[in-house]
Amino acid sequence: MPAKSPLRHLLVCTALAALAGCRPDPLPPLDQQLYIWQRQWRPDHAQALAESRADFSTLRVLALQAQPKVGWSRALVDLPQLKADGRPVIAVVRLDGQLPALDLQVAQTQIARLLADWQAAGMTPFGLEIDHDSGNARLPGYTAFLLSLREQLPPGVKLSITALPAWLDSPHLPALLQAVDSSVLQVHAVSDPRRGLFDPVQAKQWAERWSRISNKPFYLALPAYGVALLPDSGGAPVVESEAPLDRIGVRRELLADPQQLADLSRQLRQQPPAHLAGLIWFRLPLPGDRRAWSLTTLNAVARGDTLASHWQVERSGQAGHYDISLVNVGNLDLPLPARVELSTGACEGADGLNGYRLQQSSQHLVFNRQSSARVAAGGRRVLGWARCQGIDQGAWNVYP
Known part of the structure; x- marks a missing residue:
């Protein structure tokens, strides 16, 4: 019986790949x-x-x-x-x-x-x-x-x-x-x-x-x-x-x-x-x-994981005195955002820290970046503190 030509063998494998198992072995990872x-x-x-x-x-x-x-x-x-x-x-x-x-x-x-x-x-x-x-x-x-x-x-x-x-x-x-x-x-x-x-x-x-x-x-x-x-x-x-x-x-x-x-x-x-x-x-x-x-x-x-990350704003403290932090959620390092805005009640005092300057209004705290830095994936950075009647945990915006 004559040997199959390489081209004929390739065509057969292509047509019957799912049934005959002619798919090439997967490449080993680097x-x-x-x-x-x-x-x-x-x-x-x-x-x-x-x-x-x-x-x-x-x-x-x-x-x-x-x-x-x-x-x-x-x-x-x-x-x-x-x-x-x-x-x-x-x-x-x-x-x-x-x-x-x-x-x-x-x-x-x-x-x-x-x-x-x-x-x-x-x-x-x-x-x-x-x-x-x-x-x-x-x-x-x-x-x-x-x-x-x-x-x-x-x-x-x-x-x-x-x-x-x-x-x-x-x-x-x-x-x-x-x-x-x-x-x-x-x-x-x-x-x-x-x-x-x-x-x-x-x-x-x-x-x-x-x-x-x-x-x-x-x-x-x-x-x-x-x-x-x-x-x-x-x-x-x-x-x-x-x-x-x-x-x-x-x-x-x-x-x-x-x-x-x-x-x-x-x-x-x-x-x-x-x-x-x-x-x-x-x-x-x-x-x-x-x-x-x-x-x-x-x-x-x-x-080879998908790279994804975003900011989360967290508050910690008691009796109306809060530390406000940025948390880098995900697996990708991120540069500090240019601006972070929070909705608040009346505040007796507040200030920015770690390269952020505060702008304050009656219902908002706005932290503006003054110096560049990066926060590692999973890391956090305190951006300021505030003594307020309340800070809406879900009402915040981060601007790159």
């Missing part, structure tokens, strides 16, 4: 991983790790860095806490792109000491990631550095690198990728910051191009944070990230849009580029991190 980038761990890490465990398979932890004029320094990682978390860990070594040269001997010594100290503490990393923003002209030297470094790693430790889209135009990229087990393509904060922190269309294009060059697994590093731009005397912007800068000037805040990232994640799940192994989110947020998504929002985006 792996989700998480960067931990704090240089000094805090007690808050314990709760953040616990709340992230269900949604992120692997932790990539800043462990060691080399900077011009500063030299080598280690992040103060809580190794017992990291061990107790139980997830696979990849130690990240940050080599500043402004270093005049990569000293292989010194780097090997520093990395060997790091891995030995971690292992002595019972924490053996699954892999090592080198984060180095090399210029294209220096890629051959960087490749030689990685090949030598890989030979010195303990057995079983995988080597990966953070990679830049600018390398896509280099003829040396294929050799570089052959020197490592996997790569992490960074698609955020890679161009002029005045053009924005992230472009989802461009990110997808870069991923598609990368998949045609790399025959090894690669990941996309995606942003879950924001930065501020400050003007410099020369006209170029200065970027303020986690640590505040001692500079005067109006700050222009840039924040990665959770909905944009959720849409891109969904597209990548539906049509993943070849060899794309997963997504890595930068970075694990801690309470008080003013330039990062809340962990609630980050978890929701990673899971």
Whole structure:
């Protein structure tokens, strides 16, 4: 009996899909991983790790860095806490792109000491990631550095690198990728910051191009944070990230849009580029991190949940003395609204707090925003107080 042609088999499967079970198997979900980038761990890490465990398979932890004029320094990682978390860990070594040269001997010594100290503490990393923003002209030297470094790693430790889209135009990229087990393509904060922190269309294009060059697994590093731009005397912007800068000037805040990232994640799940192994989110947020998504929002985006949130106004107190709060209900962080209006009875006194100024009439309290901020999903912010005969719990309006 002659074999069926592929076309005939496809037509049969299409016609009888529901009965014959010819539907293709569903695509597996993309792996989700998480960067931990704090240089000094805090007690808050314990709760953040616990709340992230269900949604992120692997932790990539800043462990060691080399900077011009500063030299080598280690992040103060809580190794017992990291061990107790139980997830696979990849130690990240940050080599500043402004270093005049990569000293292989010194780097090997520093990395060997790091891995030995971690292992002595019972924490053996699954892999090592080198984060180095090399210029294209220096890629051959960087490749030689990685090949030598890989030979010195303990057995079983995988080597990966953070990679830049600018390398896509280099003829040396294929050799570089052959020197490592996997790569992490960074698609955020890679161009002029005045053009924005992230472009989802461009990110997808870069991923598609990368998949045609790399025959090894690669990941996309995606942003879950924001930065501020400050003007410099020369006209170029200065970027303020986690640590505040001692500079005067109006700050222009840039924040990665959770909905944009959720849409891109969904597209990548539906049509993943070849060899794309997963997504890595930068970075694990801690309470008080003013330039990062809340962990609630980050978890929701990673899971592919529908993002939705809105404000609720709540009052608390007794004997006519009320604290008035905004509560962010849902899974999406929100900027403070411009105006909040409440219907009240006669009030003896009232005032705005936390960046709100009060306008008062005989039957209304109007709180007007004077400064910008964000409230995390599930968070609350007291916007004022009032001593009134009554506040109508259901008669309020919030204006973006």
